[in-house]
Amino acid sequence: MAKVIALANQKGGVGKTTTAVNLGIGLAGEGKKVLLVDADAQGNLTDSLGFHEPDNLSVSLATMLTKAMLEEPYDAREGILYHYEGVDLMPGNIELSAIEVSLVNTMSRETILRSYIDAVKADYDYVLIDCMPSLGMLTINALASADSVIIPVQAHYLPAKGMTQLLQTISRVRRQINPKLVVDGVLLTMVDRRTRFAKDIFFVLRRDYGDKLRVFGTEIPLSVRAAETSAKGRSIYVHDPNGHAAKAYAALTKEVQGIGSERRHARSHQADHSR
Numbered sequence: 001m002a003k004v005i006a007l008a009n010q011k012g013g014v015g016k017t018t019t020a021v022n023l024g025i026g027l028a029g030e031g032k033k034v035l036l037v038d039a040d041a042q043g044n045l046t047d048s049l050g051f052h053e054p055d056n057l058s059v060s061l062a063t064m065l066t067k068a069m070l071e072e073p074y075d076a077r078e079g080i081l082y083h084y085e086g087v088d089l090m091p092g093n094i095e096l097s098a099i100e101v102s103l104v105n106t107m108s109r110e111t112i113l114r115s116y117i118d119a120v121k122a123d124y125d126y127v128l129i130d131c132m133p134s135l136g137m138l139t140i141n142a143l144a145s146a147d148s149v150i151i152p153v154q155a156h157y158l159p160a161k162g163m164t165q166l167l168q169t170i171s172r173v174r175r176q177i178n179p180k181l182v183v184d185g186v187l188l189t190m191v192d193r194r195t196r197f198a199k200d201i202f203f204v205l206r207r208d209y210g211d212k213l214r215v216f217g218t219e220i221p222l223s224v225r226a227a228e229t230s231a232k233g234r235s236i237y238v239h240d241p242n243g244h245a246a247k248a249y250a251a252l253t254k255e256v257q258g259i260g261s262e263r264r265h266a267r268s269h270q271a272d273h274s275r
């Protein structure tokens, strides 16, 4: 059964979509079966993988969520696209903004996306959900569907109120809808080695949120090459395989795979102690 990871931060332009692409394709490169879900009405993830409207998008996440809301039986595999670098994609587009509105007046409005993810996740090792930059209904749905959250943070902005609000939302979803939800960590993105910002942010996160909020050991460097990939419809591993950004995303891929085993390890230790 897949591990479902939401990439979430209501702040825009922090690297959620770029991380979904390059972590997803990184995991596929490690032999994992990966589904990327574009839960953003901007459809950036879909575009970045080279699927442009209106060619391929007669069925999108909005179609599936509409069916789930109507409680109609549907084929959950319908509309899943395949990218040649080895990942599947459930595309998203502007129709998701209408879904965001209609969810508000729907029964089980927080768990509509979960019913879709539950219907497809048996086929995958990882499902990555690329969230939109808001804490609206679709992001709540993504958090309700996920096992864990990765929070990309742009290294040259000090995370202020926004981070507290995001963590509170995550806690609320955990309490009310999805008790298993954990934060895998904060991922520093667009790190410029010529400045100290990344170190300052690390310090502020530690000071304000303590050791409980893990910060990934891997930092994603500021890289023009990484920024170019979205227009090319491919990952950093193909676009600039020997560059810093490709190395960083490969390291992140390893780190993310390690998290599952770390937790299993911790649990089996606990079990040992409780015997």
Ligand SMILES: Nc1ncnc2c1ncn2[C@@H]1O[C@H](COP(=O)(O)OP(=O)(O)OP(=O)(O)O)[C@@H](O)[C@H]1O
Pocket (backbone or CB within 6 Å): 011, 012, 013, 014, 015, 016, 017, 018, 019, 040, 042, 044, 131, 132, 133, 189, 190, 191, 220, 221, 222, 223, 224, 226, 227, 228, 230, 245
């Ligand atoms: N490591 C990087 N170095 C330089 N530019 C980057 C890097 N990662 C992403 N970018 C660029 O920064 C912009 C924002 O990245 P991205 O779209 O991944 O963020 P996002 O959090 O998904 O944004 P949104 O909130 O709008 O969905 C894009 O133009 C992207 O190409």
Ligand SMILES: [Mg+2]
Pocket (backbone or CB within 6 Å): 016, 017, 018, 040, 044, 045, 130, 131
């Ligand atoms: Mg995005």
